[in-house]
Amino acid sequence: MTKKSSRKLYTALAVAAVSTASLAPAVVTEAASKAPVVKAKSAYVYAGDLDAALDATYEGAPIHWYKSSVNLEKLGTFQTAKGIVKGKGKYIEKRVRVLDHPIAILPPSEPLVFKQGKPALGIVKQQVKFASGTYEKAVRWSKIDTSEVGEFVATATYTNRGKTITLEVPYTVEGYKLSIMHTNDTHAALDLAPKRATAIKQIRAEKPDSLLIDAGDVFSGSLYFNEFKGQADLKLMNYMKYDLMVPGNHEFDLGTEQGHKELADFVRYANFPFVSSNVNYANDQYMKSLYRDEVSQxxxxxxxxxxxxxxxxxxxxxxxxxTTEETASIASPGPIEFQNYIAEAQKAVDAFKEMGVDQIVAVSHLGYNDNPAFDNDLLLAENVDGIDIIVGGHTHTRLSAPVLITEGKTEPTVIVQADQYSNFLGTVDVEFDKDGKVIKHAGSLIDVKALQPDPYAVELLAPFKDVVDTISQDPIGVSLTAPLDNPRDKGDETAPSVRKNETALGNLITDGMLTKAKEYDAAVIGAVQNGGGIRASIDAGPVTTGEVLTTLPFGNTLAIMDLKGSELKAAFERSVGIYPIENGGFLHVSGFKVLFDSSKPAGERIVSLQYNNGTEFVDVEDATSYKVATNFFTAQGGDNYVEFETAFKDGRVNDLGLIDWENFRDHLISLGEEVTPAVEGRIVDVNAAE
Known part of the structure; x- marks a missing residue:
């Protein structure tokens, strides 16, 4: 017989020994001083169960075994179990061999998480504790139901050598998660960009799949833009690894009849794509080659x-x-055309649905609650079903937490917006069910000012900052006794705003416009400045060139309009028409006194409109013509001033070509070394006064 055959025979005999239920014929030995000892047949101990291996009786008599004679932790070698046959006066011995056996299924090292609607495996590799150690084994799980999102319990089962062990384990069925970091209306406020980079790195360390999106208006607002036309911003954005951006209205500030060269350069050198669904670039010689009329995977x-x-x-x-359709009147779009946001949004949603995409994000530069006569995010959510998230910009709204829109909708929409000027990095986390419906959401704004700047971002910014600092630090020779504030209401209609209230800053700017215009035409009776064109406050103390430039960053020129009194009144009705909602077209004034009643319907609010005739304030007469100064943007009908647009088309506008910030600087200097700002009651809501 070969060794292999002998081993097989031995194994067969061993198995037979385990399965036998009776004792083999006993061998009885007699000793003069001892009771007889019965030698029982050898056995194996399976799964640590000693009782199963030891006989219960001998010749009908019960056996009492001394179990302490066997060490269950001693595996693989034969040991002698000893006992006594009750009523027979005999001892009994049995050789047993303790085999390795499973003791427990160890809990998973990570929580069990399954995606809704995705099948879960029935057999999974899992750590199982044996007597000899812990090993990875194939463990069978009870059927795991992933049809619904929630917390559940599954049972794990493992069987080995007759021993079955189980473990109840909690598991989670979750939807599909999307994390987005977002910015908007940064307006070339790059001094905080290195801190923004730090915040982005922190979020990515926690959520590596988080996307980074900008909702427009990187352009305009600081010396960085005046000097570098977006390229300084782009250097930092490429480093931060933005994933997407939508053009805002200010991205179209530098347009000419031929198109937008600076915007084309910004897009071309971006290390990320742009989404622009309601803008027609076909007639822009610089932009048309960069646009793809398609939904791209x-x-x-x-x-x-x-x-x-x-x-x-x-x-x-x-x-x-x-991008807001207002861009056509509040920027310099040149040959660019803007299409209806509702129609284009519905078209986009339908296209995604046809491609099997149920999770849909609108990157919007419409404004959270902007002028409803044009467009805003609330109206977008209300009118277009199927948009899950709106990442917004334009109104500089500080939404500290996401806003959930559910009324009248088959699916909810989450709206977010992150203030302005790089002050915050917004985050939003959304969970979808298997059908693409939002089931959970959370979000916040990270105040980047509290963070340390990213060292490499500081290095990237340095050459741009050196140039800007040189310009910014040049004093103009004037000191303010109090700050010239430029407030925004951030969605609180009871708070003051440069876009709906008289400000000392607006007064000084328009005073400068009127003074300069009178140098060219003494017949000018007043000046108006759109609040949306005033971009920053100026601190108390010495005023620098940089502060003046940052306040009026668009490089608008001074123009004189020839208007009928009726046109002027209609324009002021438009100025206060949506009060107390912010309006970028709200007109600050010099040379006028405007009384209005906000309790009256739009178009019927002007109570009194007077101008200073040199000695006193007198009423503006409908049929009389008046000359009024403003910036050339407004004179062309910007901010939807159709009255001014009509005058422009009729040839009743004269562009003096004088840059606005220079006029403002010169006016401040003309007031002397010390200037005290004041609000003088030039624009008054009589309803509030009562």
Whole structure:
């Protein structure tokens, strides 16, 4: 017989020994001083169960075993179990061999999490504790139901050598998660950009799949833009690895009849794509080659698309972009055309649905609650179903937490917006069910000012900052006794705002416009300045060139309009028409006194409109013509001033070509070394006064 055959025979005999239920014929030995000892047949101890291996009786008599004679932790070698046969006066011995056996299934090292609607495996490798150690074994799980989101309990089962062990384990079924970091209306406020970079790195360390999106208006607002036309911003944005951006209205500030060269350069050198769904670039000689009229699943950097699809958490997410239609009147769009936001949004949602994409994000530069006569995010959510998230900009709204819109909708929409000027990095985390419906959401604003700057971002910014600092630090020779504030109400209609209230800053700017215009035409009776064109406060103390430039950053020129009194009254009705909602077209004045009643319907609010005739304030007469100074942007009908647009088209506007910030600087200097700002009651709501 070979060794192999002998081993097989031995194994067979061993198994037979385990299965036998009776004792083998006993061998009885007699000793003069001892009771007889019965030698029972050898056995194996399976799964640590000694009782199963020891006989219960001998020749009908019960056996009492001394179990302490066997060490269950001693595996693989034969030991002698000893006992006594009751009523027989005999001892009994049995050789047993303790085999390795499972003791417990160890809990999973990580929580069990399954995606809704995705099948869960029935057999999973899991750590099982044996007598000899812990090993990875194939463990069978009871059927795990992933049809609903929630917390549940599953049972794990493992069987080995006749021993079955179980473990109840909690598990979670979750939806599909999308995390977004977002910014908007940064307006070239780059001094905080290195701190923004730090915040972005912190979020990515926690959520590596988080996307980074900008909702527009990187352009205009600081010396960085005046000097570098967006390229300084782009250097930092590329370093921060933005994923997407929508153009805001200020991205179109530098347009000419030929198009937008500076914007084209900004887009072309971006290491990320843009979404722009309601803008027609076909007639812009610089932009048209960069635009793709398609929804792309593989978008290229430095290009604009109708929509972009990204895969996040294993699911496709669709992104499209909207720019306010007001851009046509509040920027310099040149040959660019803006299309209806509702129609284009619905078109985008339908396109995504046809492609099997149920998770949809609108990157919007419409404004949270901007003028409803044009567009805003609330109206977008109300009128277009299927948009899950609106990442917004334009109104500089500080939404400390996401706003959930549910009324009248089959699916909820989450709206976020992150203030302005790089003050905050917004975050929003959304969980979708298997059908793409939002089931959970959370979000916050991170105050970047409290963070340490990212060292490499500081290094990238340095050459741009050196140039800007040189310009900014040049004093103009005037000191303010109090700050010239430039407030925004941030969605609180009871708070003051440069876009709905008289300010000392607006008074000084328009005084400068009127003074300069009178140098060219003594017949000018007053001046008006749109509140949306006043971009920053000026601190008390010495005033620098940089502060003046930052306050009036657009480089608008001074113009004189020839208007009928009726046109002027209609324009002021438009100025206060949506009060107390902010209005970028709100007119600050010099040479006028405006009384209005906010309790009256729009179009019927002006109570009194007077101008200073040199000796006193007198009423503006409908049929009389008056000359009024403003910036050339407003004179062309900017901010939807159709009265001014009509005058422009009729040839009743004269552009003097004088830069606004220079006029403002010169006026401050003309007031002397010390200037005391004041609000003088030039624009008064009689309803509030009562």
């Amino acid at each position: 593989k978008a290229y950097n430095g290009r604009l698309y109708e929509g972009v699809i990204k895969v996040v958490d294993g699911e496709k997410v669709g992104f499209f972009g909207l």
